[in-house]
Amino acid sequence: xxxxxxxxxFLISFLALIISCIRDKAKTIRxxxxxxxxxxxxxxxxxxxxxxxxxxxxxxxxxxxxxNYSEKIQLMLGTHSxxxxxxxxxxxxxxxxxxxxLQPLNEYIDRDTSFDKNDFYPQFLNAFTKNGKIYxxxxxxxxxxxFYNIDMFKAAGLSEPPKDWTELEEFSKKLTKDINxxxxxxxxxxxxxxxxxxxxxxxxQNMGSFxxxxxxxxxxxxxxxxxxxxxxxxxxxxxxxxxxxVSMNNIEEVFGRKRAAMVISGGWFVPQLKDQYKDVNYxxxxxxxxxxxxxxxxxxxxxxxxxxxxxxESWKLLSYLTGKEGxxxxxxTGIAMPTRKSVASGLDYINHPEYKIFMGSVDFAKVFxxxxxxxxxxxxxxxxxxxxxxxxxxxxxxxxxxxxxxxxRLKK
Amino acid sequence: xxxxxxxxxxISVRIKINMKRNSSTKKEQQFWAxxxxxxxxMLLTIFVFIPILFSFVISFFDWELMASHQKFAGLNxxxxxxxxxxxxxxxxxxxxxxxxxxxxxxxxxLFLAFVMNQKIRGRAFFRTAFYIPAVTSSVVxxxxxxxxxxxxxxxxxxxxxxxxxxxxxxTNPKTxxxxxxxxxxxxxxGYFMVSFLAxxxxxxxxxxxxxxLEGATQSQQFWHITVPMVRPVTYFVVVxxxxxxxxxFDQVFVMSEGGPNNASTTMAYYVYQNGxxxxxxxxxxxxxxxxAGIIMIVTVIQKKYFPPYPY
Numbered sequence: 219x220x221x222x223x224x225x226x227x228f229l230i231s232f233l234a235l236i237i238s239c240i241r242d243k244a245k246t247i248r249x250x251x252x253x254x255x256x257x258x259x260x261x262x263x264x265x266x267x268x269x270x271x272x273x274x275x276x277x278x279x280x281x282x283x284x285x286n287y288s289e290k291i292q293l294m295l296g297t298h299s300x301x302x303x304x305x306x307x308x309x310x311x312x313x314x315x316x317x318x319x320l321q322p323l324n325e326y327i328d329r330d331t332s333f334d335k336n337d338f339y340p341q342f343l344n345a346f347t348k349n350g351k352i353y354x355x356x357x358x359x360x361x362x363x364x365f366y367n368i369d370m371f372k373a374a375g376l377s378e379p380p381k382d383w384t385e386l387e388e389f390s391k392k393l394t395k396d397i398n399x400x401x402x403x404x405x406x407x408x409x410x411x412x413x414x415x416x417x418x419x420x421x422x423q424n425m426g427s428f429x430x431x432x433x434x435x436x437x438x439x440x441x442x443x444x445x446x447x448x449x450x451x452x453x454x455x456x457x458x459x460x461x462x463x464v465s466m467n468n469i470e471e472v473f474g475r476k477r478a479a480m481v482i483s484g485g486w487f488v489p490q491l492k493d494q495y496k497d498v499n500y501x502x503x504x505x506x507x508x509x510x511x512x513x514x515x516x517x518x519x520x521x522x523x524x525x526x527x528x529x530x531e532s533w534k535l536l537s538y539l540t541g542k543e544g545x546x547x548x549x550x551t552g553i554a555m556p557t558r559k560s561v562a563s564g565l566d567y568i569n570h571p572e573y574k575i576f577m578g579s580v581d582f583a584k585v586f587x588x589x590x591x592x593x594x595x596x597x598x599x600x601x602x603x604x605x606x607x608x609x610x611x612x613x614x615x616x617x618x619x620x621x622x623x624x625x626x627r628l629k630k
Numbered sequence: 631x632x633x634x635x636x637x638x639x640x641i642s643v644r645i646k647i648n649m650k651r652n653s654s655t656k657k658e659q660q661f662w663a664x665x666x667x668x669x670x671x672m673l674l675t676i677f678v679f680i681p682i683l684f685s686f687v688i689s690f691f692d693w694e695l696m697a698s699h700q701k702f703a704g705l706n707x708x709x710x711x712x713x714x715x716x717x718x719x720x721x722x723x724x725x726x727x728x729x730x731x732x733x734x735x736x737x738x739x740l741f742l743a744f745v746m747n748q749k750i751r752g753r754a755f756f757r758t759a760f761y762i763p764a765v766t767s768s769v770v771x772x773x774x775x776x777x778x779x780x781x782x783x784x785x786x787x788x789x790x791x792x793x794x795x796x797x798x799x800x801t802n803p804k805t806x807x808x809x810x811x812x813x814x815x816x817x818x819x820g821y822f823m824v825s826f827l828a829x830x831x832x833x834x835x836x837x838x839x840x841x842x843l844e845g846a847t848q849s850q851q852f853w854h855i856t857v858p859m860v861r862p863v864t865y866f867v868v869v870x871x872x873x874x875x876x877x878x879f880d881q882v883f884v885m886s887e888g889g890p891n892n893a894s895t896t897m898a899y900y901v902y903q904n905g906x907x908x909x910x911x912x913x914x915x916x917x918x919x920x921x922a923g924i925i926m927i928v929t930v931i932q933k934k935y936f937p938p939y940p941y
Contacts, residue, residue, distance in 0.1 A: 296695030591910070603803075
């Protein structure tokens with residue numbers, strides 16, 4: 219008797235558990251992102267906490283994707299199990315927008331009077347727009363700027379950062395030194411990297427591009443080739459170094475450990491400089507001008523899948539995260555820069571000694587997107603490595619690179 | 631007579647009973663055998679056989695994960711692979727890797743097993759020490775070797791003592807593959823040593839005794855008794871390490887990501903790259919089928935020309 223009652227109690231509670239799970243699931247907004255450092259985790263937590271306070275009726279479940287983010291999201295989209303709100307990088311956006319998997323947000327934006335899409339810097343919103351449809355709202359941006367070591371500049375008798383290509387080369391020459399006199403260079407003018415994204419600002423400065431308006435490759439133009447020759451020239455003239463030559467992992471480390479006086483990096487490098495390389499006395503400046511001012515910017519959006527039972531709820535979360543309030547919380551630590559003009563002026567980043575350089579770069583920053591299958595990137599990297607490590611012939615390598623990438627054009 | 635008849639009867643009855651019992655136990659045995667086989671077989675079917683079949687199907691499609699309709703591509707994936715320079719590079723790298731690793735690994739494992747089979751002091755310790763890399767996660771050993779191979783790492787500082795210039799082993803296109811090969815030889819020879827040890831222990835001691843009486847030296851004993859007697863084990867080891875080498879992936883993934891300039895891209899990494907980095911699942915599947923074909927051909931050739939029991 220007791221046994222059978224127990225059995226029933228167990229069974230009923232089990233059923234209740236399942237039902238509650240299902241009901242719970244139906245109401246919960248799943249939210250996924252990657253996380254590049256612990257402070258980003260704290261920030262996400264506090265942002266979601268603010269949302270929960272303001273809208274207690276919505277439940278958000280945060281599902282962290284620690285590695286291979288884009289692979290995992292694509293698999294989830296393909297198997298109809300994607301979270302309701304997730305990050306999309308500008309870099310992969312063209313291949314996502316090609317499929318009909320993300321939710322166009324125009325109708326929600328138009329309906330939501332407090333949202334104000336004109337508040338965004340247009341190039342960041344455009345990165346997630348196709349044929350007039352907006353598939354993601356940029357949450358923040360970062361861009362390449364020039365970090366320079368003030369002490370080294372002073373020691374070389376320089377007071378200002380280089381303004382243009384001629385000065386960059388000239389200053390680098392002055393800053394390259396053999397300090398202990400053993401015949402080996404201990405300090406280089408600048409640290410570069412055989413990487414396409416580090417080359418692109420120079421290409422844009424030289425009025426060049428990776429692809430034209432119709433997405434045809436423009437690698438074999440004098441502008442592209444000239445930029446590559448200049449960039450590689452810094453290295454071949456031995457006034458620049460690369461991380462592997464000084465046994466370090468990345469260019470930031472080379473700058474932080476005082477083996478180079480200049481480095482091109484982004485806002486993510488600032489916290490690292492403050493924690494790990496406290497003794498480096500540095501300043502940031504705009505990238506030197508070529509034929510024009512240019513740099514590249516990186517942005518990440520919040521997007522929603524098209525297959526989504528919680529469209530209204532997702533928009534609530536999405537519009538909070540990218541709204542004035544959410545973005546102010548998110549960018550208040552300076553880890554990334556706001557994509558809304560009102561937030562930038564609200565936080566007074568426009569006058570901040572360091573952040574004003576990042577904010578000022580927006581005027582000439584380009585989001586670097588390519589309408590080719592992701593494989594183009596490893597082809598480009600291989601070509602860059604061949605040029606730097608094996609001294610491959612530049613025009614020939616560019617021709618080969620264009621040939622290899624050409625067939626990878628995204629359809630449609 | 632009587633007892634005889636009785637006995638016959640008794641025997642026949644017992645045989646009958648035995649037969650009955652036999653047939654019932656046989657049925658019962660079969661029942662239980664299939665019951666126990668069912669679950670692993672089901673799991674294998676779901677997670678191995680169906681995926682293999684499915685990847686074969688996929689390889690004929692332009693399969694894109696996020697697209698709603700998959701386009702049939704016929705043999706296009708295969709045709710494209712044969713025109714892909716990186717594929718040939720991956721193939722050459724894999725063959726070079728296999729040719730370098732398998733013989734050294736097998737010889738080293740046999741040699742270690744031979745030494746470990748002697749009555750030497752601290753034998754248990756050495757056996758454990760050589761086997762530890764085999765039970766350690768390959769990701770962990772890879773990360774340790776990344777540190778060892780780095781420009782300011784252990785290897786360069788040891789070579790520096792000999793007056794050799796430091797080299798960045800993993801970013802130098804000329805040394806990256808060899809570095810990964812050395813790691814693989816180190817991790818797996820301990821594993822195969824255990825197989826050889828088992829084989830060595832099956833060799834009757836009388837053979838060595840006889841050889842000693844005839845005045846054979848240690849090395850003669852090794853080449854003329856040990857090597858031929860462990861031939862079945864050698865066959866097993868060579869097949870397993872051939873397959874392992876053709877499929878080498880995790881070390882490449884952790885240590886070099888196929889770089890620099892594809893100098894360490896192997897077949898398995900090429901498959902992964904195309905399937906899950908470039909999201910061309912059909913193309914990746916086609917490459918995987920080709921890899922499976924190559925492994926099968928090599929194994930068949932090996933079985934035909936180097937059989938386990940030649941006598």
